[in-house]
Amino acid sequence: MTSPLEARSLSLIREGNDVLDGVSFTVAQGEIFALLGGNGAGKSSTLLTFLGFLEPSDGDVLVHGENVGSDIAAARSAIAYLPEAASLYGHMTAYENLDYFLDLAGKSAGRSDIDAALDRVALPDEARTRRLQSYSKGMRQKTAIALALLRETPILLLDEPTSGLDPVAIDEFHDLVTALAKGGQTILMVTHDVYGACQVADRIGLLRGGQLVGSFTAENGERIDTETVHAAFAQRQSA
Amino acid sequence: MSSAIRIAREEWRLWLRSKVVIAAALIIAVLLAATSFLTAGRVVDEQSQRLDKQVAAEEAFFSQPDRHPHRMVHYGHYAFRPPPPLAAFEPGVDAVTGQSIFLEGHRQNTAMFADTKASADLGGFATLSPANLYQLLLPLLLIVLGHALFLRERESGTLAVLLAQGQSGVKLAMGKGLALLSVIAALMIPLVAVAIYSISLGESAMAASSLVFSYFIYLCIWGALVLAASIILKQRAVSLGVLVFVWLFAALIVPRFAINASSAAIDAPGKIESDLIMLAEQRKLGDGHNAADPAFQRLQAQVLEQYEAETIEELPINWRGIVASYSEAELTDLLNEHAENRMGLEASQSRMFDLFGVISPTISIGSVSRTLSGTDLATHHRFLRESETLRFNFVQAVNQVHVEDLDYARDLNRNASDEAGQLARVSADSWKVLEEFRFVSDASGDRLSRAALSLGVMIAWLLASVSIVFLAARRVRM
Ligand SMILES: Nc1ncnc2c1ncn2[C@@H]1O[C@H](COP(=O)(O)OP(=O)(O)OP(=O)(O)O)[C@@H](O)[C@H]1O
Ligand SMILES: [Mg+2]
Numbered sequence: 001m002t003s004p005l006e007a008r009s010l011s012l013i014r015e016g017n018d019v020l021d022g023v024s025f026t027v028a029q030g031e032i033f034a035l036l037g038g039n040g041a042g043k044s045s046t047l048l049t050f051l052g053f054l055e056p057s058d059g060d061v062l063v064h065g066e067n068v069g070s071d072i073a074a075a076r077s078a079i080a081y082l083p084e085a086a087s088l089y090g091h092m093t094a095y096e097n098l099d100y101f102l103d104l105a106g107k108s109a110g111r112s113d114i115d116a117a118l119d120r121v122a123l124p125d126e127a128r129t130r131r132l133q134s135y136s137k138g139m140r141q142k143t144a145i146a147l148a149l150l151r152e153t154p155i156l157l158l159d160e161p162t163s164g165l166d167p168v169a170i171d172e173f174h175d176l177v178t179a180l181a182k183g184g185q186t187i188l189m190v191t192h193d194v195y196g197a198c199q200v201a202d203r204i205g206l207l208r209g210g211q212l213v214g215s216f217t218a219e220n221g222e223r224i225d226t227e228t229v230h231a232a233f234a235q236r237q238s239a
Numbered sequence: 240m241s242s243a244i245r246i247a248r249e250e251w252r253l254w255l256r257s258k259v260v261i262a263a264a265l266i267i268a269v270l271l272a273a274t275s276f277l278t279a280g281r282v283v284d285e286q287s288q289r290l291d292k293q294v295a296a297e298e299a300f301f302s303q304p305d306r307h308p309h310r311m312v313h314y315g316h317y318a319f320r321p322p323p324p325l326a327a328f329e330p331g332v333d334a335v336t337g338q339s340i341f342l343e344g345h346r347q348n349t350a351m352f353a354d355t356k357a358s359a360d361l362g363g364f365a366t367l368s369p370a371n372l373y374q375l376l377l378p379l380l381l382i383v384l385g386h387a388l389f390l391r392e393r394e395s396g397t398l399a400v401l402l403a404q405g406q407s408g409v410k411l412a413m414g415k416g417l418a419l420l421s422v423i424a425a426l427m428i429p430l431v432a433v434a435i436y437s438i439s440l441g442e443s444a445m446a447a448s449s450l451v452f453s454y455f456i457y458l459c460i461w462g463a464l465v466l467a468a469s470i471i472l473k474q475r476a477v478s479l480g481v482l483v484f485v486w487l488f489a490a491l492i493v494p495r496f497a498i499n500a501s502s503a504a505i506d507a508p509g510k511i512e513s514d515l516i517m518l519a520e521q522r523k524l525g526d527g528h529n530a531a532d533p534a535f536q537r538l539q540a541q542v543l544e545q546y547e548a549e550t551i552e553e554l555p556i557n558w559r560g561i562v563a564s565y566s567e568a569e570l571t572d573l574l575n576e577h578a579e580n581r582m583g584l585e586a587s588q589s590r591m592f593d594l595f596g597v598i599s600p601t602i603s604i605g606s607v608s609r610t611l612s613g614t615d616l617a618t619h620h621r622f623l624r625e626s627e628t629l630r631f632n633f634v635q636a637v638n639q640v641h642v643e644d645l646d647y648a649r650d651l652n653r654n655a656s657d658e659a660g661q662l663a664r665v666s667a668d669s670w671k672v673l674e675e676f677r678f679v680s681d682a683s684g685d686r687l688s689r690a691a692l693s694l695g696v697m698i699a700w701l702l703a704s705v706s707i708v709f710l711a712a713r714r715v716r717m
Binding site: 054 | 242245246249252253256257395396397399400401402403404405406407716
């Protein structure tokens with residue numbers, strides 16, 4: 001069976017700089033793969049290549065075994081993407097934002113579906129009819145997560161999903177992601193939060209300087225050991 | 240297509256929630272309504288005034304008492320050019336050319352303004368016509384509204400989200416384009432109202448709707464340029480700056496330059512210079528008031544031979560009338576030749592000016608607008624020609640009365656006494672020779688074919704700018 005997501009010796013050059021250099025990994029269906037790395041490691045860039053926003057300078061990115069470049073539309077319709085900065089419209093309410101983007105995605109969601117998703121991310125009722133320009137960072141992030149949920153795509157690409165969330169919301173989010181994976185969705189999330197990655201990921205890839213320099217897998221139903229990963233992360237960072 | 244409509248709708252939501260946009264829209268709406276209303280009112284007034292004056296001038300001529308015919312030649316007549324209905328929108332050259340001419344024997348007067356009020360208006364309000372607003376101000380409004388149409392999404396990161404929902408750059412561009420198109424459609428409403436009003440005043444529906452169509456094309460060109468800039472450029476300030484510069488260039492700099500360039504390239508002699516040349520040539524023709532002028536000896540020989548007479552006294556007709564008629568014809572030939580020369584030069588200058596439409600669509604729309612409205616130079620020239628024909632015909636008709644209805648001996652004797660003067664008159668009935676003059680606009684087909692070249696240039700502009708939008712939109716990755 002082909003994996004939902006696969007990078008094959010993926011290299012990427014952005015404005016003359018090598019950003020990714022021969023990165024290979026696969027994410028299986030229902031798996032949570034966390035790409036961990038420091039600032040500028042190339043995490044966000046990796047997600048962008050899966051969406052066809054950036055073109056690999058070498059190697060391939062595949063979605064459901066299909067080269068992204070050959071059918072960008074197909075890749076995008078299979079993927080829900082949570083961008084690094086929760087980029088939604090400040091002049092619209094949460095309802096309006098979600099309705100608009102879902103409409104453009106060709107997904108019809110009623111008010112009750114939207115409410116259900118906003119319940120899952122715990123966005124307060126009172127906020128839902130306010131314009132996003134009056135939201136806190138975390139509230140915007142929750143709205144953006146709700147959009148990704150509502151797309152109901154087989155694949156989720158999450159860029160720093162817990163950024164801006166308070167500890168309670170982070171825990172709730174981890175439960176949510178775990179549940180989604182159980183439901184069969186394939187999740188690739190990128191983060192520099194070692195603890196968070198260890199909490200949810202089935203597998204962690206350590207990215208540094210555009211290369212995959214380490215890999216950790218949860219075994220026997222246990223979580224990946226935070227200490228080990230942290231040590232590797234810190235070591236690699238200072239190396 | 241449905242996604243394009245949705246994107247356009249959301250753009251409207253943003254505009255409607257923006258105080259700046261609403262304020263700008265209100266100001267434009269008030270300006271458009273006010274100028275359309277004011278100019279429409281003025282045109283209706285002027286139309287009826289000038290028609291009244293034309294009729295009054297004809298009645299004054301007809302009601303002259305028994306007179307010596309040559310006194311009627313000098314009494315003269317007026318030709319008036321009423322503004323066409325669409326002048327309410329586009330005053331065109333009417334603002335700078337005269338709209339009435341005093342017609343008299345032996346002279347071609349220049350057109351003058353029908354009344355002092357009209358010329359006093361020139362400095363101030365005449366320049367703020369609805370056409371000017373459409374040509375200059377509305378593109379600026381489109382720039383303000385649209386320079387960040389695409390860029391805003393890029394800058395705020397929502398472009399990536401839109402694309403991630405499966406929208407292509409082209410679809411987004413279509414949505415944004417549709418939003419601008421709907422603005423343009425709304426902006427067309429005042430013009431459509433003026434057009435309908437002008438049709439009710441007798442304007443051809445063809446000309447009026449072509450005018451609406453042309454302005455629609457013109458604003459679409461600007462819309463496409465604005466959209467292209469917002470796709471291609473990466474910063475709001477740069478996009479605004481570039482577009483304002485393009486606007487300055489197309490709407491102000493090129494027209495200025497085009498006027499200078501076309502008048503420099505096609506050199507029309509100054510008025511004093513050409514008047515002097517003409518006077519010299521005129522002197523050679525002889526004075527038509529003096530039948531004894533040696534310039535008329537050959538004519539005399541011809542006429543005597545034709546009537547088999549020995550002396551002019553023996554002629555069955557009035558020799559002084561013959562001379563007046565002959566010299567009027569000669570002089571008119573000369574005057575017409577000069578007038579045609581001057582009009583030819585002006586027409587070539589205006590054609591050359593129109594060519595600059597290739598680098599500025601504002602030039603093309605100006606030309607199309609004046610032509611379709613019937614306020615272009617060609618229409619003014621036709622007025623000059625038709626009023627000249629009117630002049631020549633009435634002068635020669637009165638001269639013919641002089642030839643046939645006034646005895647030569649009595650004519651010669653006219654200054655001997657009051658009584659002799661009374662005898663050297665013809666009946667007031669003779670003044671009926673004056674033709675009725677009603678200046679009307681060109682047929683819409685003629686106007687359209689005159690406007691075709693500039694309209695074609697505009698359509699080429701539109702195709703080019705829309706292509707740029709599509710090419711740029713296809714390259715949008717994020
Ligand atoms: N728009 C861009 N144009 C050119 N280079 C870029 C651009 N964005 C990022 N880069 C470069 O690509 C490299 C990887 O950036 P990327 O955003 O993928 O890092 P990241 O791992 O997501 O970092 P962070 O944790 O800070 O989000 C960096 O060296 C960065 O300078
Ligand atoms: Mg990043």
